[in-house]
Amino acid sequence: MRRRALDAAPAIVLVLVLLGAWEIYVDSGATSSSILPAPHTIAESLWGNAGLLGHNLAITAEEVGLGLALALALGFALGVLIHLSPPLRRACYPLTVGSQAVPIAVIAPLLVFLLGFGLLPKLIVIVLICFFPVVVTTVDGLAAVDPDQLKLLRTLDASRLQAFRFAELPAALPAAISGARIAVTVGVIGAYIAESQTATSGAYSGLGREINADLSSLQTPRAYAAAVVLFAFAIACFYTLSEIERRLTPWANQSRGDIR
Amino acid sequence: MPTELQSREHRTPGSRTPAHRTCGATRTNGGVRLDGVSRAYRDRRGASVQALTGVSLHAEHGELLAVVGPSGCGKTTLLELVCGLQAPDGGTVECAPAALMPQHDLLLPWLSAVDNAALALRIAGDSRAQARSMAAELFAELGLQGFEAAHPHELSGGMRQRVAFLRTLLSGKPVLCLDEPFGALDAITRAEMQGWLGRALEREPRTVVLVTHDVEEAVVLADRVAVLSPRPGRVRAEVEVDLPRPRSRTDSEVIALRERALVALGMGDAGGVREDRSAR
Numbered sequence: 001m002r003r004r005a006l007d008a009a010p011a012i013v014l015v016l017v018l019l020g021a022w023e024i025y026v027d028s029g030a031t032s033s034s035i036l037p038a039p040h041t042i043a044e045s046l047w048g049n050a051g052l053l054g055h056n057l058a059i060t061a062e063e064v065g066l067g068l069a070l071a072l073a074l075g076f077a078l079g080v081l082i083h084l085s086p087p088l089r090r091a092c093y094p095l096t097v098g099s100q101a102v103p104i105a106v107i108a109p110l111l112v113f114l115l116g117f118g119l120l121p122k123l124i125v126i127v128l129i130c131f132f133p134v135v136v137t138t139v140d141g142l143a144a145v146d147p148d149q150l151k152l153l154r155t156l157d158a159s160r161l162q163a164f165r166f167a168e169l170p171a172a173l174p175a176a177i178s179g180a181r182i183a184v185t186v187g188v189i190g191a192y193i194a195e196s197q198t199a200t201s202g203a204y205s206g207l208g209r210e211i212n213a214d215l216s217s218l219q220t221p222r223a224y225a226a227a228v229v230l231f232a233f234a235i236a237c238f239y240t241l242s243e244i245e246r247r248l249t250p251w252a253n254q255s256r257g258d259i260r
Numbered sequence: 261m262p263t264e265l266q267s268r269e270h271r272t273p274g275s276r277t278p279a280h281r282t283c284g285a286t287r288t289n290g291g292v293r294l295d296g297v298s299r300a301y302r303d304r305r306g307a308s309v310q311a312l313t314g315v316s317l318h319a320e321h322g323e324l325l326a327v328v329g330p331s332g333c334g335k336t337t338l339l340e341l342v343c344g345l346q347a348p349d350g351g352t353v354e355c356a357p358a359a360l361m362p363q364h365d366l367l368l369p370w371l372s373a374v375d376n377a378a379l380a381l382r383i384a385g386d387s388r389a390q391a392r393s394m395a396a397e398l399f400a401e402l403g404l405q406g407f408e409a410a411h412p413h414e415l416s417g418g419m420r421q422r423v424a425f426l427r428t429l430l431s432g433k434p435v436l437c438l439d440e441p442f443g444a445l446d447a448i449t450r451a452e453m454q455g456w457l458g459r460a461l462e463r464e465p466r467t468v469v470l471v472t473h474d475v476e477e478a479v480v481l482a483d484r485v486a487v488l489s490p491r492p493g494r495v496r497a498e499v500e501v502d503l504p505r506p507r508s509r510t511d512s513e514v515i516a517l518r519e520r521a522l523v524a525l526g527m528g529d530a531g532g533v534r535e536d537r538s539a540r
Contacts (some may be wrong), residue, residue, distance in 0.1 A: 079459065146366070149366055152360065152366050153379075155358070156383050159383075166368065166382075167380065
């Protein structure tokens, strides 16, 4: 535990230095506080709006969690299919890459029209944004398996499926989880985009909508407070996945440092 | 134990056997026979490289044939031909089903030692528990007891080689192809490993093709030593080793045969001291 605290020290020092510089910059009067609030103003807003932000975080966390789970499942499955079938690779890969260039604003009205104001259209937006890194890392991980290991399995009379099960799949797992860690960070901004682009019914509508509403009503400190919550949430998600990776693929961490 | 293993022999379905290969026990009777085998491969720039030319070799059932030669003389190609991973361009390979122990242990890092050793059993359809208990029985014999659950990165080089050997042995195939099994080990560990390999084969007789560039290792372990020329590999000499086991590297007969093999390699006399290290 003490070791962990020591590891976190450089990050804490960096954050404190940046916050100090920020505070000094705002206090110097170079900008108005409705454009850039000072850190202490944001902290006050965070404290004062803890209930509201907490409820909105729960909404956004649900979107990110479910969206990410779906994106991982779909991305991994698509990666495996692309790896196993060259025709499928030629058919799907260009579309997969292209899907990343489609502005969400173009399809958002269609999604809302078809699926309403609930969770579903938001999940689709998040999946669309998140699944790509998982597909790419899975395909690369599956292709990077040691060909000598496959040769060895052939001498042991392994079928194609067994070679996949014993060599390719475990070899690709660390890469796929790395993709998931990228996905979770873009997933948080994906949730913001999803909330911005699709309407919601209900008392709380997530941190993304909260930020947009606060910005348009000049409640800038609360928008910043909500952004701070998103910021912390993304970091927490990333390290949670790193921990899952460490437990799931202990062999992969042997030669690497423990930076993450 | 041996009966269980033997029941797994010849499991390779005949349908997977290419036409140039005569597999199974019909003519070779658990042995290996190569007749005038040639094989070329393409290097990275696409140029054709003749690896082997006109190689004729045989190992009777239960014999240990050592193949020595300079680096790049096609020894690994030879083993892949025997294992059916490649087909010869010319000549014939007749061989009972063969399992390969590759030069680098190639243990799967995500499996424990016992699961690595039992890989062939899992592939053959045994349950995880069945495969584990069969492999675990042999762990003690190879001095691996207590390391069943260890992962490859937690094992020493010598232990990894023993697990890889066990995996090859448990494939139940009558022919074992060992590709420089001890090449990466230090001299002391290598001597120990040679000792247990000899003992393991006494308990579980198989036909073995051992590729090595250590002439001394070849003479200590083998029934016959085939000396290959530099690329393209061809058989320069065959040295019968008709000495009782276990043999010691300091026996005068062992030293004499080693000299003969070294002369065939073109490294006689004073070359004897240099040979082991320089070949590496």
